[in-house]
Amino acid sequence: MGIADEDIERVRAATDLAAVVGEHVALRRSGTRWVGLCPFHTERTPSFSVNAELGFYYCFGCAAKGDAITFVREMQHLDFVAAVELLAGRAGIELRWDNTREGGERRRRSKLVEVLGRAVEWYHERLLTAPDAAAARGYLRSRGYDGEIVRRFRLGWAPDGWDALCRALSLSTEVAGDTGLGFVNQRGKLQDSFRGRVLFPIFDARGDPVAFGGRILPGGRGPKYKNSPATAVYDKSEVLYGLNWAKSEVVEHEEVVVCEGYTDVIGLVTAGVGRAVATCGTALTERHVATLRRFAPRIVLAFDADSAGQGAAERVYGWERRHEVDVAVAALPPDADPGELARTDPEALRWAVAQAAPFLAFRLERLLSGAPLASVEARARVAEEARELIAEHPDQIVREDYATKVAVRLDVRPEHLLRGQGRGRGARPEPRAARARRAETLSLLALNLAVHQPHAVADGLHDVLFADPLERSAYQALASSPTFREAVEAAEPEAAELLHQLAADEVADVDPGDVVAMLVHDAVARLLRKLDADARTSNGPPVDPNLIGWLKPRQEDLLDHARRSDAVGQLLPFLVARAEEGT
Numbered sequence: 089m090g091i092a093d094e095d096i097e098r099v100r101a102a103t104d105l106a107a108v109v110g111e112h113v114a115l116r117r118s119g120t121r122w123v124g125l126c127p128f129h130t131e132r133t134p135s136f137s138v139n140a141e142l143g144f145y146y147c148f149g150c151a152a153k154g155d156a157i158t159f160v161r162e163m164q165h166l167d168f169v170a171a172v173e174l175l176a177g178r179a180g181i182e183l184r185w186d187n188t189r190e191g192g193e194r195r196r197r198s199k200l201v202e203v204l205g206r207a208v209e210w211y212h213e214r215l216l217t218a219p220d221a222a223a224a225r226g227y228l229r230s231r232g233y234d235g236e237i238v239r240r241f242r243l244g245w246a247p248d249g250w251d252a253l254c255r256a257l258s259l260s261t262e263v264a265g266d267t268g269l270g271f272v273n274q275r276g277k278l279q280d281s282f283r284g285r286v287l288f289p290i291f292d293a294r295g296d297p298v299a300f301g302g303r304i305l306p307g308g309r310g311p312k313y314k315n316s317p318a319t320a321v322y323d324k325s326e327v328l329y330g331l332n333w334a335k336s337e338v339v340e341h342e343e344v345v346v347c348e349g350y351t352d353v354i355g356l357v358t359a360g361v362g363r364a365v366a367t368c369g370t371a372l373t374e375r376h377v378a379t380l381r382r383f384a385p386r387i388v389l390a391f392d393a394d395s396a397g398q399g400a401a402e403r404v405y406g407w408e409r410r411h412e413v414d415v416a417v418a419a420l421p422p423d424a425d426p427g428e429l430a431r432t433d434p435e436a437l438r439w440a441v442a443q444a445a446p447f448l449a450f451r452l453e454r455l456l457s458g459a460p461l462a463s464v465e466a467r468a469r470v471a472e473e474a475r476e477l478i479a480e481h482p483d484q485i486v487r488e489d490y491a492t493k494v495a496v497r498l499d500v501r502p503e504h505l506l507r508g509q510g511r512g513r514g515a516r517p518e519p520r521a522a523r524a525r526r527a528e529t530l531s532l533l534a535l536n537l538a539v540h541q542p543h544a545v546a547d548g549l550h551d552v553l554f555a556d557p558l559e560r561s562a563y564q565a566l567a568s569s570p571t572f573r574e575a576v577e578a579a580e581p582e583a584a585e586l587l588h589q590l591a592a593d594e595v596a597d598v599d600p601g602d603v604v605a606m607l608v609h610d611a612v613a614r615l616l617r618k619l620d621a622d623a624r625t626s627n628g629p630p631v632d633p634n635l636i637g638w639l640k641p642r643q644e645d646l647l648d649h650a651r652r653s654d655a656v657g658q659l660l661p662f663l664v665a666r667a668e669e670g671t
Contacts, residue, residue: 143155162382165293201320246284247284282302290316293328315368328368333357344383345365346389347426352425361441448481530603531559545603552660552663612646
């Protein structure tokens with residue numbers, strides 16, 4: 089359910105991909121394509137190609153690919169719906185929703201975000217100017233927060249009155265509850281959720297206000313921190329405080345620093361580490377990791393590694409495997425949090441982030457640096473603890489490398505640290521190297537034509553002509569789909585990747601008839617080799633000499649420009665029939 093499929097296609101059709109990409113990449117024309125430096129990885133030689141006619145881009149350096157919607161999502165870090173809405177606005181297309189309920193939910197979300205935005209401004213203005221916020225302003229100054237920080241992070245003050253916000257914004261009971269800004273108390277009265285607290289507004293990755301975190305002033309009543317409840321626009325298992333401000337720097341550094349609190353994020357930012365985010369009163373979750381992976385491949389934990397929860401190692405290694413992300417840990421001084429360290433020793437904070445070590449390396453160093461190693465017995469005890477830590481890692485090569493390093497420090501043999509370890513639980517197979525396929529072979533030339541000039545080869549190609557399974561799969565997707573986009577969507581992942589590459593390639597400057605004729609020639613050659621091999625084995629079926637006598641002259645005709653069309657017309661149906669019969 090969502091935006092009507094026809095409207096999504098209208099947006100795609102109305103969008104000039106080269107123009108959209110050109111706002112971020114300096115493109116130059118190269119034949120029928122546009123090329124430039126890839127915006128998704130650092131390079132000096134252009135490998136980023138845009139096929140404006142088909143509406144797809146592909147980078148031969150990092151394999152980034154997609155259409156205009158994908159590009160906008162990646163560059164501006166939007167979800168699918170938001171990207172379509174943005175492009176629809178550019179094209180002047182009014183979107184329709186495929187059911188009333190979905191459209192109603194979008195309108196309801198917009199209403200809640202609008203109310204929360206008003207609340208952000210009301211609370212912020214109270215902090216800046218209200219007499220009853222003097223104590224809050226003094227507290228923030230004591231924490232090193234000047235006016236610039238207050239305004240940058242839109243900090244606010246919730247007065248101690250029972251319903252000051254609800255009255256000021258004229259909130260209904262329903263809207264107050266749906267936004268988490270208020271609730272009906274035991275006396276049946278509408279009451280503000282936050283009272284007598286410094287407020288940290290929470291925005292989603294798009295920059296929409298969705299919730300608040302409130303800190304009580306020293307000496308105040310109630311828990312130190314209070315957060316908004318879960319609402320239709322706020323899920324603390326997915327939203328990360330500060331991501332809306334940090335995402336550009338996160339993308340630039342290909343790294344995000346995750347801490348535990350709002351003040352930690354502000355401390356890191358003031359110390360010069362602008363790529364910081366925080367969980368909102370919960371442990372780091374897999375949904376957080378999935379969100380962060382959209383922006384960077386490396387996550388640095390700026391808190392105790394074990395506070396990832398019970399089974400921390402299993403969780404972290406699982407995240408690394410499933411989301412292809414590297415998790416590291418910043419070695420903060422004992423009992424120090426980023427917010428406090430930013431005030432007392434910002435250089436130490438920056439150093440800890442810069443020297444963040446892989447998760448396993450951090451845990452091993454913490455074990456070894458504090459352990460007594462004077463006696464053989466002490467080293468044996470530490471070695472056993474190290475062995476257990478190493479055993480948790482799912483990759484055998486990683487285990488062996490760390491075992492070697494730890495063995496040197498403990499003066500033991502590496503095999504003692506690998507005792508009883510097989511390939512490891514959930515061991516990750518080695519990733520296959522990306523296949524940088526270009527239109528250089530005959531069959532790839534044929535696929536290039538099938539992508540760029542489908543009508544030129546429509547009557548001459550068949551999947552029986554493709555010996556390579558991947559190329560055959562790509563052709564089958566093309567042949568069975570009315571549009572290139574539908575072919576990409578229908579193809580298996582590796583075949584879809586090949587189709588993306590072919591779309592990004594220049595149109596092959598060849599005679600389609602020559603390509604088809606040579607493909608048929610090669611298919612006949614394969615058949616003749618098979619028939620010859622069958623004839624040489626006693627178990628093979630008898631070979632009809634008349635068949636050989638019929639095939640070879642027609643194969644030779646394929647090399648004659650005047651006779652090749654007739655030869656293709658005879659040989660291709662014959663090859664197809666044999667394939668269907670399984671002979």
